Amino acid sequence: MRARDIMHCDVTTVTPETSLGTIARLFVEKRISAVPVVDGTGALVGIVSEGDLLHRQELDTERRRSRWLDYFATIESLANAYRAAHGRLARDVMASPVVTAAPDTPLTEIVETLERKRIRRVPIVEALPGGTERLVGIVTRGDLVRALATLIPAAAPNPDRSITDRRIRDMLLAELARQPWTDTGEGNVTVLNGVVHLWGMVANEAEAQALVTAATNIPGVVAVRDHTFVAYMGVGSTMM
Numbered sequence: 001m002r003a004r005d006i007m008h009c010d011v012t013t014v015t016p017e018t019s020l021g022t023i024a025r026l027f028v029e030k031r032i033s034a035v036p037v038v039d040g041t042g043a044l045v046g047i048v049s050e051g052d053l054l055h056r057q058e059l060d061t062e063r064r065r066s067r068w069l070d071y072f073a074t075i076e077s078l079a080n081a082y083r084a085a086h087g088r089l090a091r092d093v094m095a096s097p098v099v100t101a102a103p104d105t106p107l108t109e110i111v112e113t114l115e116r117k118r119i120r121r122v123p124i125v126e127a128l129p130g131g132t133e134r135l136v137g138i139v140t141r142g143d144l145v146r147a148l149a150t151l152i153p154a155a156a157p158n159p160d161r162s163i164t165d166r167r168i169r170d171m172l173l174a175e176l177a178r179q180p181w182t183d184t185g186e187g188n189v190t191v192l193n194g195v196v197h198l199w200g201m202v203a204n205e206a207e208a209q210a211l212v213t214a215a216t217n218i219p220g221v222v223a224v225r226d227h228t229f230v231a232y233m234g235v236g237s238t239m240m
Contacts, residue, residue, distance in 0.1 A: 003110055004103040006147040007124050007137035013038045016045060016091035023048055023090060036123050036135055037094045044123055044135045046094030053093065057085050100125045103136060107147075110139055163220030165191040172196065172218050179214070182207055189215075194222035202228045 013036045014023055023035060027050060034049035055061050062085040084093045101110055101122045110122055124137040169191045176184050188200035196215040202208045208228045215224045 001107045001147065002103065003101050003105045003107070003122075003124050003137070003139050006107070006143045007103070007139045008143065009137045011036060011123075011135060011138050013135065014048070014090050015039065016089065016094070018090045020048075020053065020088055020090065020093065024053060034121055035090075036098070036138065037090050037096075038135060041132070042134055043132055044098055044100065044125055046090070046096035047098050047121075047123065048090050048094045049120070052084065052095065055081075055085055062086075098123055100133070101139070102126070107144070111144065114141060159194055159222045160220045161194065161222075165194065168194065168196065168218055168220045172215055175214050175218070176211070179210075181210060184211060188228075194220055196221055196224045197227060198224065199227050200229075201231050204230055 012026060012030055012032060014026070016037055016039065018037075026035060027033060034047055036044055037046035037048060039045050087093055099113060099117050099119060099122060101113065101124055103124055103126060105124075113122055114120070121138055121140040123135055124139060125133040126136045128134050169189055172189055172191075173186060176182055176189075182202070184198070184200065184202075188198060190197045190199070196218070198208075198211050198215065202211070208226060208230065211228065212224050212226050215221060
């Protein structure tokens, strides 16, 4: 899946001259947590989020530092902190430049960007002739969760009993062979009447749990029985 498959296109935007009071009301009324900032041509120039409105002099939450820390701070950082706490317009507090993605960006890259940059949303922009970009949508963490909700069934599907035990075993072994976290071989997997039995020694409990997950996701599996044991523990366990 790609960004265009889950992004929402009806994006509320503001201009650099929009007042912070207006932005705060937009957050409340539209139940959003950020707004992209666009200039007169529609180009994305920044973004204002709830986090940018936390440290404000009106709330008496302005960042306070000791004089000792101020001594080591740069003039630029001190000036920017003051502007963020006392500014009145979007341009005073907006984050810029903005981390963006293209409509065809794979969701794997979107997720990596959200985690690496520690952000909650990625505006989606489309390149235009002349080197400019146009805002066409936005992908948030909530959009990813909603997409997941449509892909994962609310309840486990009924096992397909037309799939033979041998086919279940072959599919599971093929899946495990692709994984770098296990070396479970043929002798450690048996299937009887749709029930997968896992045997042998594993490196740790995480590997045992991942084996159960892999087996559970194979079509036709009715249940999973875990008879593996962790080497240093010397005991087995049983899981459904």
